[in-house]
Amino acid sequence: MFVSDRAWFPPPQPAEPTLEQGRADATILHADLDAFYASVEQRDDPSLRGRPVIVGGGVVLAASYEAKAYGVQTAGSGAQALRLCPQAVVVPPRMSAYAEASRAVFEVFRQTTPLVEGVSIDEAFLDVGGLRRVSGSPVEIASRLRADVREKVGLPITVGIARTKFLAKVASAVGKPDGLLLVPSDRELEFLHPLPVERLWGVGAVTSRKLRDYGIGTVGQMAVLPERELMAVVGQAAGRHLHALAWARDPRRVQTGRRRRSIGAQHALGRRPRTLDEIDATVGALVDRVVRRLRAAGCVCRTVVLRMRFADFTRATRSLTLPQATARTETVRSAVRALLAQVRSLILGQGLTLVGVALTNLDRDGAEQLALPFEPETTAVDRA
Template identity: 40%
Template sequence: MTRKVIHVDMDAFYASVEQRDDPSLRGRPGVVAWKGARSVVCAASYEARVFGIRSAMPAIRAERLCPDAVFVPPDFVRYKQVSRQIRAIFERHTPLVEPLSLDEAYLDVTAPLSDLPTATDIARSIRAEIRETTQLTASAGVAPNKFVAKIASDFRKPDGLFVVPPSKVEAFLAPLPVGRLPGVGRVTERELDALGLRSVTDLREAGRDALVERFGRWGRRLHELAWGIDEHPVEPERPHTQISSEDTLESDVPLDALAPHIERMAERTWAAWTRQRERDALEQRPPRRPRTVVLKLKTSDFRILPRSLTPARVPGDAAALAQVALALRTRVELPASTHYRLVGVGLANLGEAGPQVELFDDA
């Protein structure tokens, strides 16, 4: 049976929530971010996007692009509350909901809970329910698989619906630039461009064998995507397998000055892990235990350095977690003059709890 997949993507979600709750922001270029040289843009209203402001952009650059922009500090508690309302709407139509973030999700409506006759009707209904419940707009794409639905949801933004029936998938993809395919980032796009492969049609004409010879298994995947083939199912949300906290520092510091920041992130991560255990208990999930400690650093030139260790015994409290994370600094083999702008500490490989065993170093 051909799958019926909907990708729902809220329109400028954080910024739209702020404009909904504060009428003075409506029609004005709004930026959800803290001001300052170390901050980045969480979201930009459509009025701000006209000036070239985008998510993840340094806030100071956004200020330069639009000096009249209104900066609003993010309120993630409020955004999560709205996201839960939207999630409840999805689940009235299907149990197969795969969230990607607070503001977007895949839905498999091949066998829906509602009696609406088509996936298109379901998408229309969901968008109408979101508008009525939250006073916000959502865009949606409907297609026979996930990646085509995600591309389609962007075609009529904001507040739009775009449907790609199975018979139209190949024609829909053909003229698209290769950068629209999932997994093709800037580096891969430049590499493909150097080979004269700029569009999906170019990938098809190159042929699977040539792509496999040049890119290995990834070449086979590129060939499948070019022809609209994607068998990945919509997977309902699973329990987190990693819990972490990170923070961008007020100023760049050397490695030997990171200890208090690492300890602070370890305390925050342990508190989050404690809350997760309580949720697991309430939802009657089997007890779990984190097996790996992760230290994440970002240098002043934005190089990301993850380091991890699976110790013989897992940490039993925040202090023990901090101790392991601090020890991971010895695995950072960069000059002592290197400075760091971000630090994070995580607990990974959350699996069902069993007896304590000797575990190998995960490196």
């Protein structure tokens, strides 16, 4: 059976083995804070503990598990969330508190292993393959990590352990909330194949509908499909990608100090009209996420990019080059707000359906040149 500190999995169906299995131990951890923003609010306000909590107003930025039990979903409409859970407590986001909690959690990560790859403000991959002699097994290390995060930061965290990054992330998702789940390297397909196809990276609403319309509901059903047939269903690139994941093939390793050309994140708003305050809250969450990733990578940025898609499917991009490289959240947030102000009439007139923030012109923190006395440079790109 799969090792979990919360629950046992039922016996899975037999699955065809692959050559990749058994070649390496399960030593990659995916650590993912549970309902991060909402958990910080419950930590800081004891009256919210055990109650359904929604962070955000017009858009749900986070929901506690008590609220999720009523069907409340992150990124959904705040009005719809309150219809589903009228007793929920709605609190405004406190980005500085979340950033501070994230810094404390990442310090625990770095005390656990030097091989930490931050994914976002609330999750990271950790490689503990070389720590067995000094720190114990991956399960023992993950158990201590969870206890340390709970004791030092006061937050619940779920950890998935597997041979690959992909499986570790799936394991943490299955192990939530507040759990620990190990997928042994010789039982990977037994764990993976009974899961719904939506567990795979790259299977969103559109791809899920295509697969289910074709009669594919589980990862195992996808795995036995010839790769060419799967490509005919979802497209060549997606088919090749999903077929590899269905057989637990993921060669990526945990990487630290990797030079990146850009760091970005985006959020789909849907077709419902959004107020400027709702958009500002969503953009604030995106800025917090990308700047946290920027700092985790040990980088600074010179250029801030705002990407938008409107209700008529046209797109627009605005960018601002700063006079000095930075990794400060407030500096980036101010730049994004300045860019939003430039397109206020477009947003009000056409309706925003997607917004993204990207940081480019990256350099190593401490390696940037001294600032020159120039004004920030702003550029605009519009396209259909």
